[in-house]
Amino acid sequence: MTQxxxxxxxxxxxxxxxxKKMVLLDTGTSNETxxxxxxFQKAGLNLQDLSLIVHTHAHFDHCGxxxxxxxxxxxxxxxxxxxxxxxxxxxxxxxxxxxxxxKLIIPxxxxxxxxxxxxxxxxxxxxxxxxxxDGKVIATPGHTPGxxxxxxxxxxxxxxxxxxxxxxxxxxxxxRPRYHHWYSDFDLAKKSIARIMEMNPTRIFVGHGGPLxxxxxxxxxxxxx
Numbered sequence: 001m002t003q004x005x006x007x008x009x010x011x012x013x014x015x016x017x018x019x020k021k022m023v024l025l026d027t028g029t030s031n032e033t034x035x036x037x038x039x040f041q042k043a044g045l046n047l048q049d050l051s052l053i054v055h056t057h058a059h060f061d062h063c064g065x066x067x068x069x070x071x072x073x074x075x076x077x078x079x080x081x082x083x084x085x086x087x088x089x090x091x092x093x094x095x096x097x098x099x100x101x102x103k104l105i106i107p108x109x110x111x112x113x114x115x116x117x118x119x120x121x122x123x124x125x126x127x128x129x130x131x132x133x134d135g136k137v138i139a140t141p142g143h144t145p146g147x148x149x150x151x152x153x154x155x156x157x158x159x160x161x162x163x164x165x166x167x168x169x170x171x172x173x174x175x176r177p178r179y180h181h182w183y184s185d186f187d188l189a190k191k192s193i194a195r196i197m198e199m200n201p202t203r204i205f206v207g208h209g210g211p212l213x214x215x216x217x218x219x220x221x222x223x224x225x
Contacts, residue, residue, distance in 0.1 A: 002134045002152050004205060007039050011061040011169070012207045015158055016040075017150070021051040021132025024075070025150060025158055026207070029064035030113055036069065050075040052120075052131045056160025056207060057144040058083035059092045060113045067116040078120035080139060083146030090115040093144040095182035101167075102181035122148060140196065142189020143180060149192075155202040155214070162192055163217065165209025174209035177220040197221050 003018040009028035016039060017023040027036065040047050050073040055063055058079060070077055079087050086093050092111045097103040120126070126137035128150070135152035143161045150158040164181065166174040183189045196204070201214040 001154055004152075004156065004158070005039065005043065006205060006211070007036060009035060012161075013205070013210070014062075015150075015205060016043075016045075017128075017133050017135075017152075018043075018045075019132040019134055022049055023052045023054060023128065023131050023133050024050055024069070025054050026056055026062040026160070027053065027065040027069055029061050029110075032065045033068045033072065036065065037072075047073045052076050052078060052128075054122075054137065054148075054150070055079040055083070055087070056149070056158070056162075057093065057147040058086040059144070059161070060109075060111055062160070062207065063087060064113040067114040070116050076119040077116060078122055078126070078137075079118055080146030080148050081121040081123060082141070083144055084118055084121055087118065088115055093146070093184060095144065095184050096186075097182050098179065098186055099181055106182070140192035142183055142185050142187075142192045144184050147192070149196060151199065155200070156205070157196055157199070157201040157203075157214075158205040159196060159207075161207040162189060162196075163204060163206050163212070165206045165212055169208045171209075175212060175216075177204075177212050177217040179224070180208070193221050 005016040007014040015025040090113050124139045128135050137148050140149040161180050164178040197218045204212040
């Protein structure tokens with residue numbers, strides 16, 4: 001069974017997936033390599049054993065340390081094809097706020113990050129079993145066109161920024177399901193969320209706040225339809 005280790009970074013969560021091999025999901029902002037490496041060391045793991053770095057989407061707070069980590073680990077880099085052009089330019093995909101907090105904070109959001117090559121372009125599905133993880137990537141567009149989620153065989157899902165946890169980017173009530181503050185296509189995001197809820201997830205890990213109990217998320221998003 002695949003183990004999930006949540007890394008609470010400066011502005012977002014990253015996730016280390018431990019199975020027969022290791023996969024890192026997202027890399028936070030720039031200059032977070034040392035924090036991520038310490039997580040490996042505390043768990044008795046070697047960074048050079050990392051097989052793959054997967055990105056939930058192309059935003060500065062999820063791709064910022066990828067170039068440095070790829071150089072130090074030699075891991076392959078994967079991102080959905082729809083967000084790939086932004087990643088290759090070191091830019092964040094444009095998103096629009098859906099609430100007051102989102103409108104207030106978006107002027108303070110930085111952009112730009114060091115880029116690196118892409119080894120694997122993901123599409124609608126991407127099998128993680130060859131990388132030692134019991135699960136797969138599924139396309140869940142809406143936060144960005146190329147947003148993806150990880151569906152593990154255990155029933156756990158890592159949904160990136162498709163779903164929010166708590167208020168104020170997860171600072172308050174991190175375990176309460178919410179919509180995120182920004183989306184490139186909110187209607188499309190609702191469809192992607194509905195698809196995830198139909199899978200009856202046991203737990204949902206998100207890019208800010210969380211984790212969420214599956215039953216709580218199902219109840220909340222069914223009510224919000």
